[in-house]
Amino acid sequence: MGIDNLDGQTVLIVGAGIAGTALATALGRLGVHSEVIDVDDRTVGAHIGLTNRAVDVLSEIGVLDEVVEAGSAQQDNVFIRMYTEDGQAIPVPPPPRPDTDLPASIGIYRPTLSEILVRAASAAGATVRRGISVSSFSQDDTGVDVTFTDGSTGRYPLVVGADGVRSRVRELVHPDLTPHYTGVAALRWMLDEEPPGPVGFYNTRTEMVAVAPVKGGLTYVATGAESPEGHRVDAGEARDLLRSVLARFPAPVTSALLAKLTDDQNVLVHPYEWIMVPPPWHRGRIALIGDAAHATTAHMSSGGGLALEDAAVLAQELVAADSVEVALDQFTARRFERVKLVVDASVKLLEMHQAGASQMEMGMLRTKATAALIQPY
Known part of the structure; x- marks a missing residue:
């Protein structure tokens, strides 16, 4: 049928x-x-x-x-x-x-x-x-x-x-x-510039920052930060969380991105849940x-x-x-x-x-x- x-x-x-x-x-x-x-x-x-x-x-x-x-x-x-x-x-x-x-x-x-x-x-x-x-x-x-x-x-x-x-x-x-909350808030940022160096996944022992090119001359940055369940992260705190993560990555790419993360940038945040x-x-x-x-x-x-x-x-x-x-x-x-x-x-x-x-x-x-x-x- x-x-x-x-x-x-x-x-x-x-x-x-x-x-x-x-x-x-x-x-x-x-x-x-x-x-x-x-x-x-x-x-x-x-x-x-x-x-x-x-x-x-x-x-x-x-x-x-x-x-x-x-x-x-x-x-x-x-x-x-x-x-x-x-x-x-x-x-x-x-x-x-x-x-x-x-x-x-x-x-x-x-x-x-x-x-x-x-x-x-x-x-x-x-x-x-x-x-x-x-x-x-x-x-x-x-x-x-x-x-x-x-x-x-x-x-x-x-x-x-x-x-x-x-x-x-x-x-x-x-x-x-x-959904199950992982204890981590996902942070995502679109920079209106080309990536300032090699793209890929940058890793410390316990953290990762993804850097990817986006068509149109943009850069996508994604990572995560620990955040209490139910805590509402505002725009300023989202930028500060991302800054704190990037500061632990001394690679030229991540350092350049940190310098570009000014207060006019919008960092999206949502809980990592599954x-x-x-x-x-x-x-x-x-x-x-x-x-x-x-x-x-x-x-x-x-x-x-x-x-x-x-x-x-x-x-x-x-x-x-x-x-x-x-x-x-x-x-x-x-x-x-x-x-x-x-x-x-x-x-x-x-x-x-x-x-x-x-x-x-x-x-x-x-x-x-x-x-x-x-x-x-």
């Missing part, structure tokens, strides 16, 4: 981030209409790296050329360029890459990626509405009745929560599940994908990639299965172990770094996990 399950009906996708808009695009290209809603009216973010098979998804949903044009494509894994805190190269085992002719990774400004995916979803027939979320659900064997935050209602054969680590959909269907929702990733006809189901730290640079893979796989299963219920079961079955590998490895890498593990040890774990990730989704 496959796609006939959804013939003439509209799938509701909650969240207009990477997972939600990629799913809307994939479904639209297969003839299924979707409605995408998001409580925010714009995308906030800095740089994102899309690695391994995430690039295949971009090709599958027809946006690869546009993403490559707007970003920076690489033919090697991003974790190959490791340096000490004073700028000396660190030998690490080279992570494997997919056996395809596609780029191994693409770095892109996150709001630009969002614009591309929203345009693609709209072009594929999706309706995108901003400033609205879900208030409540009620479902039966044939569909889900939804009440929205503006008081309006609707009925859908399938609702997909793609609304991030603090998912409202997950809160409604799994009120007992909350969650792994147990299977299945659905309750009836309400499903979770992306960070709503499996948020992770950035230590495998795979969060965005997993979200893209989720979108492609769910669309494939909805087309192939005889019913929505079977499609959702198959989706979880295909995704759970692959995603768990990344979440577990990312959290372990954070713990290893905090404990002072060598980059060679961490590189071996990263290479082992990457060997699984380069396999087709």
Whole structure:
């Protein structure tokens, strides 16, 4: 039966981030209409790296050329360029890459990626509405009745929560599940200048600073700093936290960046959190994908990639299965172990770094996990 399950009906996708808009695009290209809603009216973010098979998804949903044009494509894994805190190269085992002719990774400004995916979803027939979320659900064997935050209602054969680590959909269907805070606040900064030296990952015994080029003559800087759970970090404190980290890295690149971190610079901050929702990733006809189901730290640079893979796989299963219920079961079955590998490895890498593990040890774990990730989704 496959796609006939959804013939003439509209799938509701909650969240207009990477997972939600990629799913809307994939479904639209297969003839299924979707409605995408998001409580925010714009995308906030800095740089994102899309690695391994995430690039295949971009090709599958027809946006690869546009993403490559707007970003920076690489033919090697991003974790190959490791340096000490004073700028000396660190030998690490080279992570494997997919056996395809596609780029191994693409770095892109996150709001630009969002614009591309929203345009693609709209072009594929999706309706995108901003400033609205879900208030409540009620479902039966044939569909889900939804009440929205503006008081309006609707009925859908399938609702997909793609609304991030603090998912409202997950809160409604799994009120007992909350993200785990790592004790670290992520700090991200976009400098409106070219990188002042070699890009890559700079490491002390227990800390890392990522420096990456962004198309358009920009530099992306990312790191983390310990911060109490629930503590709200304001703009000034975020800059001071980043300054304190950079001050412990005497490499010429990081020293130059520290000098450029003036009080007019904007440093984004958010808590490093992770969650792994147990299977299945659905309750009836309400499903979770992306960070709503499996948020992770950035230590495998795979969060965005997993979200893209989720979108492609769910669309494939909805087309192939005889019913929505079977499609959702198959989706979880295909995704759970692959995603768990990344979440577990990312959290372990954070713990290893905090404990002072060598980059060679961490590189071996990263290479082992990457060997699984380069396999087709």
